[in-house]
Amino acid sequence: MNSWKDNLRRIEPYVPGEQSQDTDIVKINANENPYPPSPKAIEALQAFNADGLRFYPSADATPLKAALAAYYGVGIENVFLGNGSDDVIALSFQAFFNSDKPIVFPDITYSFYPVWCRLLSIPYRTYPLDDSFRINAADYREPNGGVILPNPNAPTSIGEGPDFVRMILEENQDSVVIIDEAYVDFGGVSSVPLTKEYDNLLVTGTFSKSRSLAGLRIGFAIGSKALISVLEAVKNSYNSYTVDSLSIAMGIAAIEDDAYFQSTVRKVIATRTATTAALRERGFTVLDSATNFLFATHSQCNMRELFEYLKAHKVYIRYFDLPRIDNYIRISVGTDEEMALFLHWVNEFLKEKRS
């Protein structure tokens, strides 16, 4: 017998990271920025004419595109906007990855890539990171239906230089190559300039990390007019108005306040450097981070235990129960005060283990 239940989509849902309502926790588990958004963005919010919310936003969010185009030195026609970079990348998969050949990405990377492939019935294969968790550019030479790589990669935190991306592009001139730059502002090298040389390169970014606006949901992509126009067509076949009016106003102010942006990025990098050194002093192996988080392990301790211990003491970090990285932890870089508290409980944990 037929039933409407036969046609329900069966899918293993992606499980988002833990969100606690506690306000007295140290929340260094979601790679959020420890500093508030730009005061200019907050002013834009306060000055916003809320009566105007009765109108739909600009469908292509032109004023925010113009601010990003000026910032990156590209044309407005080279900028795409979405409801967070997850929205931008999910639309990009639909726009560009329509081959019978598998798309390719690393075995250890942003966990949403295989989820989108399953949702959208896109075949994929992964190439393993090498033993030091680096992406081996030479792997990305076989014919494929597209390439997606985060640079810096997550959760490894490692950034690769411009030669790396150029090598991938040279070997993949028949595929669209997406470089996911969610974390690039914390010390990575952006491939945006390469979009002028390679029409098949799309670079994606987000306001959720370096711009302290995770609560708003603004993502973007930069690429050739050929790519952006297809992305716009797919988006306009899905949801015409994805970026709301308040996000447009605050996003513009955040981009324009470069001094504040530079100063918060510098603070995060300084804290990252100090925390890396402190963890290494305590016997941890910490990968060299080009992001706002650290990826670390300890040869004499169980990282899942450390994760649970810290959680019991209201310090929330991230642990992934996945092959190859199941004795690693990911720690977002908080304020110096937050990292001091984190290190305090790490010390206590190590003491207990040794006694």
Next chain:
Amino acid sequence: MNSWKDNLRRIEPYVPGEQSQDTDIVKINANENPYPPSPKAIEALQAFNADGLRFYPSADATPLKAALAAYYGVGIENVFLGNGSDDVIALSFQAFFNSDKPIVFPDITYSFYPVWCRLLSIPYRTYPLDDSFRINAADYREPNGGVILPNPNAPTSIGEGPDFVRMILEENQDSVVIIDEAYVDFGGVSSVPLTKEYDNLLVTGTFSKSRSLAGLRIGFAIGSKALISVLEAVKNSYNSYTVDSLSIAMGIAAIEDDAYFQSTVRKVIATRTATTAALRERGFTVLDSATNFLFATHSQCNMRELFEYLKAHKVYIRYFDLPRIDNYIRISVGTDEEMALFLHWVNEFLKEKRS
């Protein structure tokens, strides 16, 4: 030879309605609310702790779900939220319409339905509205892969009663039935109570019309736990954080301010009644509207000409160059002042035609 261009998605983009940057126009072309959002929603915006935007929103926007659940008398597990009702419906198509049989909807209806079908490779067929632009419930009896109907329908403005929806449900117990209630608050009859009887019924709604928050992008759906949990799984495989923190805060305040909501809806209905009468006095045929817009024609005038004439005089209405309705216009209900200006230019147009 292979090229990355071979795998770009080829799609006819949906073209959103015209947006003018002019501030001195009468904008009655997008079914926006002529009144601002609830003062309580604006207070919520002003009281919002903008520093907190550095954090991701609640992934399932629980507090706003709770407000909607209380308003509609359902459980939190019966509420789904998205980035506008277009997002909600596009996700619903992916969640529920996975049959080889075509989904069904009227020939004259919301123009996004066939666009989503093409984007998502969902087969569809349409049933023609009858000569008075009513949906014939008896058509919806053949086996199908799903049913989607707006009630009230757009752009016809006609609302059908609860017996109509119940009849559709009785005949379609093997399909998911989506009733799109974007306009229901202006005088339609909501099918939300029927979701308690029919597990296969999903009702969708939006904050963009009756709640004056088109600029924010908040849509929702109400249905059985069986439907909502599949919708959540698909959404969490696409984009975990679709509703931003400001929308959650303002949305709650808008729902809770029922007195303001009732008063703006009453004003829109009063203006609609007066405008309908005024147009009929001038020889127009105006369908009985249960929405915040009017659908009208005039046996002695060309509606495309009227549309162009009004636009030249800075009154923006909507004209659809589509079979069966290409001599109709759609007029959103504005303030009394806006409708007076609209009627003034209608009078001038009619004078010119007669002279």
